[in-house]
Every structure is written in structure tokens, then in C-alpha cells.
Amino acid sequence: MTFRKYLVLAGVAVFSAAGDSLLARGMKDLGGMSLHNLSSLILAILDPWVASGILLLLAFFASYMSALSWADLTYVLPASSLGYVLVAVAARFGFHEAISPARWMGIALITAGVGFVAAGPSLTPARKLPGDVISQPEAQS
Amino acid sequence: MKEAYTWAAIALIVIASTTGDILLSHAMKQVGDVGELWKRHGLLNVIVRVLATPTFFLGLIAMGVAFYSLLFGLSWGDLSLVVPASASLTFVANAFAARLFLHERVGRRRMLAALLVAGGVALMAI
Numbered sequence: 001m002t003f004r005k006y007l008v009l010a011g012v013a014v015f016s017a018a019g020d021s022l023l024a025r026g027m028k029d030l031g032g033m034s035l036h037n038l039s040s041l042i043l044a045i046l047d048p049w050v051a052s053g054i055l056l057l058l059a060f061f062a063s064y065m066s067a068l069s070w071a072d073l074t075y076v077l078p079a080s081s082l083g084y085v086l087v088a089v090a091a092r093f094g095f096h097e098a099i100s101p102a103r104w105m106g107i108a109l110i111t112a113g114v115g116f117v118a119a120g121p122s123l124t125p126a127r128k129l130p131g132d133v134i135s136q137p138e139a140q141s
Numbered sequence: 142m143k144e145a146y147t148w149a150a151i152a153l154i155v156i157a158s159t160t161g162d163i164l165l166s167h168a169m170k171q172v173g174d175v176g177e178l179w180k181r182h183g184l185l186n187v188i189v190r191v192l193a194t195p196t197f198f199l200g201l202i203a204m205g206v207a208f209y210s211l212l213f214g215l216s217w218g219d220l221s222l223v224v225p226a227s228a229s230l231t232f233v234a235n236a237f238a239a240r241l242f243l244h245e246r247v248g249r250r251r252m253l254a255a256l257l258v259a260g261g262v263a264l265m266a267i
Contacts (some may be wrong), residue, residue, distance in 0.1 A: 004176060007178045020224065027215040044212060065191070066176065068169035073162055073239045074251045077232060084265050102264050109261030116254040124246035 001122060005070065008063050009079045015060035015082030022053030071122040078117045081110050143217055143249030150214030154227040157207035159234040163242050170243075171196070229259035 026049030032038070044050050067076045085107050091097040099107075170177070171194055178187045190196055214223040236255035240247040247255075 008176075023212075024215060024220045024224070027212060028220070030216065065165065065169055068166045069172055069175040072245045073166040073243060074236055074245050074247050074255065076166075077162070077235055078254050078258045081232070081262060084262060088265065093187075106261040106264030108259045109264060111261075113254040113257030113261060116250055118258065120250050 005067075007124075008066050011063035012060060012067055012076065012080045013083040013086060015056050015063060016080055017087045019053050019056035019060055020083075021087060022049050022056060024053075026050035026053060047118055072124055075117055075122045077116070077122075078110075078114045085110055143214075145212055147218030147223065150210050150217065151223060151227045151230070153210040154207050155230045155234055156215060157203050157210060158227075158231050159238050161200045161203030161207055163238050164196045164203060166239070166243060168194040168197035168200055170249075224263050225265060229262040232259040232262070242265055 026088045027044065029049065030044055030047060045054060064076065064080070067079075086108055088099060088103060092099050168191070169175070172187075172190050175187055175191075178190065211223070211227070214227070232255050236247050236252055239245040245251075
């Protein structure tokens with residue numbers, strides 16, 4: 001794992017958390033939707049909050065794809081959950097919001113989970129299954 | 142009715158985003174290390190390689206379904222239910238699906254991590 005790779009994983013966490021927050025803020029403005037007016041669901045992307053949320057989620061997607069090109073899915077996913085912790089920490093120290101004991105517990109569990117995965121290898125060799133065709137190196141003539 | 146819509150949206154988010162994650166992960170493993178490819182062949186080459194991978198598009202469609210299910214769910218249910226419920230269930234579903242379809246070695250360490258993260262995400266909502 002190089003510094004660049006840790007930076008990409010940090011991007012996955014930060015962009016997904018910020019994008020989700022903006023999206024949620026926008027959808028609350030728009031109110032309840034139903035299957036009967038699907039057009040409003042499509043027009044939702046014109047809302048400035050939703051639109052900026054989508055932009056950040058695109059940045060998330062780029063870093064997520066990059067991470068998946070060199071790490072296992074079960075390695076990248078827990079790393080992305082650090083975003084929830086970042087949001088809580090920003091709320092506590094940036095906006096002086098109170099954090100309930102249950103949320104602190106949640107932060108501890110997520111951090112422990114990420115630590116467990118990060119301590120192991122980022123890419124595991126694929127298991128050979130009985131049905132798999134094992135490619136044989138071709139004989140040089 | 143509102144509750145049924147909310148849980149239907151949550152179920153749809155979990156199924157669609159797990160399918161999407163598996164397909165996208167499979168596609169990116171076929172493409173190879175994006176950073177290395179960028180250094181050697183340039184960004185354009187990386188983009189062309191990704192776009193030429195069929196499973197990438199299938200994954201994108203699944204993610205699109207998950208995204209609109211999330212918008213739908215958020216408009217009906219509380220943010221504090223929809224996001225943590227779908228996120229924590231997706232972590233667990235992905236751990237099983239990655240083992241089954243991607244043949245990743247999800248040993249005790251990674252399964253425990255998935256459960257810890259899933260529990261933690263659920264607790265964050267309280």
C-alpha cells in the first residue's frame with residue numbers, strides 16, 4: 001500500500017459522506033414522492049442541493065473505481081464507511097453538535113471494523129474452485 | 142403504506158447496490174491497476190479500457206437502480222432509517238456475495254469487520 005492508495009481510499013470515504021449529506025438535504029426540500037409522479041423523481045436532479053450531491057458522488061465513484069482496480073471489494077467497502085465517522089466528528093467539533101453515547105459506540109465499532117480489515121492484505125488471491133479451469137502455461141516449441 | 146414503501150425501497154437498495162458492487166469490482170479487476178495504467182498509457186487509455194468492459198455497464202445500471210431507490214426511499218422514510226438500514230445490510234450482503242461470486246477470501250477477519258461496520262452504521266442512526 002502506497003501513500004497514493006491511502007489517499008484514494010480517503011477520497012472514497014470523504015466524497016461519499018459529503019455527497020450523501022447534500023443529497024439528503026435536497027430530498028427533504030422536495031418532500032414525499034410516489035410512483036404516480038415519477039417525473040418529479042427525475043426532475044429532482046435539478047435541485048441545487050441534489051445536483052451538488054451528485055457531483056460529489058461522481059468524485060466518489062471515480063475514486064471507488066480506482067480503489068476496486070487494486071483492492072478487494074471486502075477491503076474497499078469498510079474503508080468507505082469511515083465517511084460516517086468523519087461526518088460525526090465534523091458535526092461534533094465543527095458545528096458543536098452533541099453526539100449520543102450510542103453514536104460514539106457506532107463510531108468505535110466502525111473504526112474497529114476498518115482497523116481489522118486494514119491490518120490484513122488489500123488483495124487476496126482468488127480461491128481455486130473445483131470447477132475452475134486451471135490455465136496451463138503453453139509449452140515453448 | 143408509507144412503511145411498506147420504505148422497506149420495499151430498502152430491500153431494492155440492498156439488492157441493487159450489492160449486484161452493482163460485485164459487477165463493478167469484477168470489471169475493475171479485469172481492467173487492472175488504474176494508477177499504473179494511467180502512468181504508462183495515459184488517462185484516455187484508462188477511460189477507454191473501463192468503457193470497453195461490459196460488466197462495467199451492467200454494474201452502472203444496477204447502481205442507477207440503487208440510486209433512484211435511495212431517492213425514492215428518502216422521500217418516504219426517515220433519513221435515519223433508510224440510509225443506515227440499507228447501508229448496514231449492504232455490508233453484510235456484500236461480504237457473502239464477494240465470497241460467492243468474486244471468490245475473495247472472506248475469512249473470519251473480514252466477516253467480523255463487515256459485522257462490526259454494519260452494527261456501527263446501524264448504531265450511528267440512534
